[in-house]
Amino acid sequence: MAKMPAVRGDGMRGLAVFISDIRNCKSKEAEVKRINKELANIRNKFKGDKTLDGYQKKKYVCKLLFIFLLGHDIDFGQIEAVNLLSSNKYTEKQIGYLFISVLISGSSELIQLINQSIKNDLNSRNPVHVSLALQCIANIGSKDMAEAFGVEIPKLLVSGDTLDVVKQSAALCLLRLFRTDPAVIPSGEWTTRIIHLLNDHHMGVVTAAASLIDALVKKNPDEYKGCVSLAVSRLSRIVTSSYTDFQDYTYYFVPAPWLSVKILRLLQNYPPPEDPGVRSRLTECLETILNKAGEPLKSKKVQHSNAKNAVLFEAISLIIHNDSEPNLLVRACNQLGQFLSHRETNLRYLALESMCILATSEFSHEAVKKHQETVISALKTERDVSVRQRAVDLLYAMCDRTNSEEIVLEMLSYLETADYSIREEMVLKVAVLAEKYATDYKWYVDVILNLIRLAGDYVSEEVWYRVIQIVINRDDVQGYAAKTVFEALQAQACHENMVKVGGYILGEFGNLIAGDSRSSPSVQLHLLHSKYHLCSPITRALLLSTYVKFINLFPEIKQQIQDIFVADSNLKSADVELQQRASEYLALSKITSLDVLATVLEEMPPFPEKESSGILNLLQKKRPGRVPENAGILNKSLDKEKTTNGGLATTAANNSAAAALDEGLINIGGDSGPTTNGYGAENGGENAVTNNIQKFFCKNNGVLFENSYIQIGVKTECRSNLARLALFYGNKTNLPFLNFVSHVSCSPELSTQIMLQVKDVESTIEAGAQFQQMVNIECVTDFYDQPDLAITFTYNGELQTVNAKLPLSVNKFIEPAEMNAEAFFTRWKNLSLPQQEAQKIFKAAFPMENTTAAKTKLIGYGFQLLESIDPNPENYVCAGIIHTRTLQIGVLLRLEPNNQAQMYRLTVRSSKDAVSQNIVEVLSQFF
Numbered sequence: 001m002a003k004m005p006a007v008r009g010d011g012m013r014g015l016a017v018f019i020s021d022i023r024n025c026k027s028k029e030a031e032v033k034r035i036n037k038e039l040a041n042i043r044n045k046f047k048g049d050k051t052l053d054g055y056q057k058k059k060y061v062c063k064l065l066f067i068f069l070l071g072h073d074i075d076f077g078q079i080e081a082v083n084l085l086s087s088n089k090y091t092e093k094q095i096g097y098l099f100i101s102v103l104i105s106g107s108s109e110l111i112q113l114i115n116q117s118i119k120n121d122l123n124s125r126n127p128v129h130v131s132l133a134l135q136c137i138a139n140i141g142s143k144d145m146a147e148a149f150g151v152e153i154p155k156l157l158v159s160g161d162t163l164d165v166v167k168q169s170a171a172l173c174l175l176r177l178f179r180t181d182p183a184v185i186p187s188g189e190w191t192t193r194i195i196h197l198l199n200d201h202h203m204g205v206v207t208a209a210a211s212l213i214d215a216l217v218k219k220n221p222d223e224y225k226g227c228v229s230l231a232v233s234r235l236s237r238i239v240t241s242s243y244t245d246f247q248d249y250t251y252y253f254v255p256a257p258w259l260s261v262k263i264l265r266l267l268q269n270y271p272p273p274e275d276p277g278v279r280s281r282l283t284e285c286l287e288t289i290l291n292k293a294g295e296p297l298k299s300k301k302v303q304h305s306n307a308k309n310a311v312l313f314e315a316i317s318l319i320i321h322n323d324s325e326p327n328l329l330v331r332a333c334n335q336l337g338q339f340l341s342h343r344e345t346n347l348r349y350l351a352l353e354s355m356c357i358l359a360t361s362e363f364s365h366e367a368v369k370k371h372q373e374t375v376i377s378a379l380k381t382e383r384d385v386s387v388r389q390r391a392v393d394l395l396y397a398m399c400d401r402t403n404s405e406e407i408v409l410e411m412l413s414y415l416e417t418a419d420y421s422i423r424e425e426m427v428l429k430v431a432v433l434a435e436k437y438a439t440d441y442k443w444y445v446d447v448i449l450n451l452i453r454l455a456g457d458y459v460s461e462e463v464w465y466r467v468i469q470i471v472i473n474r475d476d477v478q479g480y481a482a483k484t485v486f487e488a489l490q491a492q493a494c495h496e497n498m499v500k501v502g503g504y505i506l507g508e509f510g511n512l513i514a515g516d517s518r519s520s521p522s523v524q525l526h527l528l529h530s531k532y533h534l535c536s537p538i539t540r541a542l543l544l545s546t547y548v549k550f551i552n553l554f555p556e557i558k559q560q561i562q563d564i565f566v567a568d569s570n571l572k573s574a575d576v577e578l579q580q581r582a583s584e585y586l587a588l589s590k591i592t593s594l595d596v597l598a599t600v601l602e603e604m605p606p607f608p609e610k611e612s613s614g615i616l617n618l619l620q621k622k623r624p625g626r627v628p629e630n631a632g633i634l635n636k637s638l639d640k641e642k643t644t645n646g647g648l649a650t651t652a653a654n655n656s657a658a659a660a661l662d663e664g665l666i667n668i669g670g671d672s673g674p675t676t677n678g679y680g681a682e683n684g685g686e687n688a689v690t691n692n693i694q695k696f697f698c699k700n701n702g703v704l705f706e707n708s709y710i711q712i713g714v715k716t717e718c719r720s721n722l723a724r725l726a727l728f729y730g731n732k733t734n735l736p737f738l739n740f741v742s743h744v745s746c747s748p749e750l751s752t753q754i755m756l757q758v759k760d761v762e763s764t765i766e767a768g769a770q771f772q773q774m775v776n777i778e779c780v781t782d783f784y785d786q787p788d789l790a791i792t793f794t795y796n797g798e799l800q801t802v803n804a805k806l807p808l809s810v811n812k813f814i815e816p817a818e819m820n821a822e823a824f825f826t827r828w829k830n831l832s833l834p835q836q837e838a839q840k841i842f843k844a845a846f847p848m849e850n851t852t853a854a855k856t857k858l859i860g861y862g863f864q865l866l867e868s869i870d871p872n873p874e875n876y877v878c879a880g881i882i883h884t885r886t887l888q889i890g891v892l893l894r895l896e897p898n899n900q901a902q903m904y905r906l907t908v909r910s911s912k913d914a915v916s917q918n919i920v921e922v923l924s925q926f927f
Contacts, residue, residue, distance in 0.1 A: 012059045019066065035067055046080055054092045057084055061099050068103060078103065082110055085117035090128055097132050101139035115148045122152050127163045134169040138176040146181040154186055158193040164202040171208035175215055182219055191223055198230040203249045203256060206234060210262040217269045228270055232282045235263045239288045252304035257311050264314040271901040272322040283325060289315040290331050309347065316354055321900045326363035333358050333367040340374045345384050352390035359397035362872050368398050376410050385419045392422065396429045404437035408447060415454045424458040427451050431463045441470060441477040449488050456495025464501050469607045471505060479512040481505050486519050489527050496539055499531045507546035508603055511553045521554035529564065537575045544578065548585040552601035562589055696807030697922055698860035705804045709733055709795055718812050721779040721883040725808065730770040737765040737793040742773055744806060745788050753783035779813045780885045784918050810918065814862030814880040814891065821869045824879060828892055831909035838916035839907045840924050848899050857926045863893060870894065882915065889915055
């Protein structure tokens with residue numbers, strides 16, 4: 001900011017008297033009366049006295065400004081304030097700009113007059129006038145002003161004739177306008193000139209320019225990447241100098257702390273410098289900052305330690321961002337560890353927050369784990385709930401197979417007394433860790449049941465859905481789960497979520513504990529039904545499904561269960577769902593054929609293992625951006641629809657869906673949500689066209705093409721070098737399709753690479769009908785084109801044509817290959833010829849933090865995802881074998897994310913060079 005000249009003998013006595021009168025008012029009414037009197041006087045002066053000099057105008061404008069700041073509306077005086085801008089006296093011009101900045105909006109009718117006055121001042125030789133104009137532009141910051149002064153201000157900023165104080169104001173003014181209208185910053189040669197402001201001799205100019213360049217870099221990092229070397233050079237000069245070298249910019253013995261922080265933040269917009277010299281110099285700077293943190297304080301005042309720690313924490317943030325120097329990461333971790341026991345709460349909070357990120361780095365994870373006891377102690381003893389929250393985050397981030405049981409136990413112990421505001425998040429984190437690191441699933445069951453017991457109100461559906469899925473999928477834990485949940489239900493106070501889990505598990509596996517008289521069928525039924533009247537309708541419906549399952553498991557208690565069904569509270573329930581279930585289950589129980597009963601009420605089949613975690617997604621939604629990644633978390637989700645334990649309804653639906661799947665008469669676009677006439681309607685508009693060919697690289701089933709007339713679905717099954725592809729044609733209209741012809745063809749080259757057998761189709765598709773066409777494929781050799789699908793039919797007398805590609809690609813013939821780390825890297829080294837490798841570095845097109853989606857795409861493409869193979873747990877490692885008639889092609893893949901730079905490096909090696917190149921080009925579009 002420009003240093004304004006001192007003004008003497010200009011105290012505006014009338015303004016001082018007016019302010020004194022206002023302060024002496026005894027009531028609000030007296031104040032309003034005095035203000036109204038003054039407003040009337042000022043209005044008369046402005047209207048009647050044409051000889052007002054600049055001093056008087058300034059005085060009256062000041063009074064209007066004071067009245068406005070008291071909360072009263074001002075509807076006149078603006079033109080007088082604008083007139084003050086043309087004065088050559090600093091005080092008058094200052095008051096004019098102040099009034100305009102506070103009272104006049106960017107859409108005012110006077111803006112043109114104001115802009116002209118500002119333009120005159122920008123061209124003035126008086127630096128004080130220029131600074132006042134720049135401050136006014138920054139205060140208003142409208143788009144009109146950005147357009148009006150978008151040329152002059154950059155010129156002021158880079159001109160060699162501009163004074164340093166004006167350059168400072170120009171840089172900050174340009175930053176304000178850039179936030180309003182990014183187009184205000186010119187490109188080309190201006191870029192270099194703006195970047196070189198970091199080399200300016202005046203520290204104030206560099207500080208202001210650093211703020212501007214940081215904003216520009218976030219908008220266009222590639223254009224301004226030249227700032228990195230200059231920023232490192234400037235940082236080096238600051239951190240290696242003594243505080244005495246920057247007398248005007250030293251704050252409590254810390255040289256230029258604000259500028260240091262800004263430069264460190266600026267460097268976090270880029271990956272580590274590629275130039276070895278720049279990189280080495282940056283490393284030296286960061287080491288110097290860490291060294292200075294260990295030096296004795298030069299002052300006992302809090303301002304000194306605050307400034308010193310501000311630079312230190314920003315340096316640690318840059319070290320974490322770069323994630324490339326193991327020595328620096330470990331040193332940063334040790335430095336943060338010292339702050340965990342600091343008496344200052346803010347330092348403890350910041351240390352925990354930074355260590356959460358350090359825990360995700362392969363270089364510093366072990367160093368973070370050394371502070372586990374301190375973090376657990378903080379969890380138990382901290383008074384500030386926000387610090388305890390960060391301690392929970394850090395425990396979650398540092399957890400791995402070696403300490404998982406201890407950390408989960410500590411978090412469960414703390415859960416009993418935890419603040420209500422963090423209980424739900426703690427429950428989710430415990431559930432994720434317990435599943436991820438469970439070596440014995442009996443322990444996992446115990447943990448989840450303890451979660452429900454300790455914090456049942458905070459256990460979301462995703463958590464108990466998940467434990468159901470795991471119990472159903474693992475035979476070795478089913479008996480233990482039934483016994484454990486039976487014992488948990490015997491507690492006097494039992495949470496409803498425990499009843500849901502108990503009802504589901506006993507309904508499936510209650511027979512495994514029925515041999516003990518203490519858990520006989522009648523005891524199980526009595527125990528569950530004793531909770532029935534305390535539960536919500538949703539839980540009651542689940543329990544009714546459990547009871548009808550008991551009829552199949554324990555025929556001897558059939559009569560007791562039928563008595564429950566016929567009870568008025570069920571058969572005549574006001575809840576339609578309960579009434580329907582009771583009546584249908586009662587009718588089902590009276591069927592004499594045991595085979596029918598056993599078929600309908602058989603055990604739930606195993607759930608498909610999926611690479612998506614509803615629990616982790618819920619955790620990330622709970623606190624977006626604040627949930628640290630726990631390295632290597634493999635997420636699996638539970639399909640909600642399959643956990644309602646709906647008895648007859650669920651089983652029948654499963655059986656009918658399975659039958660329909662075998663016949664090909666289902667909506668293969670079922671993942672698109674609700675359907676119309678049996679077909680997915682995800683395209684939104686009536687005449688919209690959906691063509692999903694790209695999606696089929698990573699999926700086998702779904703809607704390939706859809707318009708307002710027809711929907712084409714695909715279901716693909718592959719084994720070795722053979723595949724069967726079912727095409728489903730659905731008529732979405734109210735009229736039949738006539739002369740329907742579907743033709744699949746290959747190019748001359750493709751016809752030598754794959755063999756096709758295409759079955760004929762009917763020539764008529766009735767309104768609302770659907771039928772299928774089978775295509776059998778044999779992969780002779782690797783191929784990179786796709787067959788053409790051409791469809792013609794007549795609708796309402798008009799010929800309709802659809803042209804699409806058949807979603808058939810070489811990856812459909814990949815067989816996932818499981819292998820350990822030794823086998824993988826041995827094969828990786830064997831495929832080391834240049835032509836066997838293809839690599840691509842590309843910008844991420846989708847959120848990189850969604851690791852679940854990335855894993856799903858790789859698995860969907862056909863690979864086996866190899867966990868815990870790569871030394872860096874964030875990397876994805878895959879293997880597979882492409883089967884053709886002539887040979888087998890081994891394929892290995894590594895996908896390396898750089899979260900800071902938002903980029904990926906994809907490397908594929910295979911025994912055939914064209915395969916590697918094709919896979920890289922295809923897969924790089926999906927990340």
